[in-house]
Amino acid sequence: MTSMDLSFRRSNLLRNQPIGRGDADPLPLLLGQLLLRAGLPTTIERASSRPWASALFEGRRHSIRLHFAGEEPTTQRARFIAGLSEAEWRLPKYFVADITVDEEGSDSEGQWVQLSALTIRDW
Structure with a gap:
């Protein structure tokens, strides 16, 4: 037997809006x-974010590109990367x-890193 929730708004599906407690x-x-x-x-x-879910968790997947352009961008980038995965975030x-860190490199203006992060909703 199949049932349908008539209070569910079709506009949420068409506009890709958050449903419930977004x-x-x-x-x-x-x-x-x-x-x-x-x-x-x-x-x-650059920075972007998109929804992510597994069977037990939901959250967001982030893609971030940072650019370092100080006097010592190589040192600054290395210091930033060191211990990144163990860092505490609030x-x-x-x-x-x-x-x-997905990629890292340099250009004419300094150094850059491409990051990926996964944030999970804390119930």
Whole structure:
């Protein structure tokens, strides 16, 4: 037997809106903490976030690219990466389950890193 919830709004499906209790994306807070860890001058070149879920957890997957352009960008980048996966992050209603450096490199203006992070909703 199949049943249907008639109170479920079709517009949520068409517009891809959060259904139920959609919490705020933790990405802005994570970016602020990453910048504090990186130090000045560091800029965010790109940052995106998308929903993520498994059978037991739900959260968000983040992709972030940071650019280091100080006097010693190589040293600054190395200092930022050292111990990154063990760092403590303070995100209300979420915790950082995984954070990794996907790529790193240099350009004419300094050094950069491409990060991936997974934040899980803390029930």
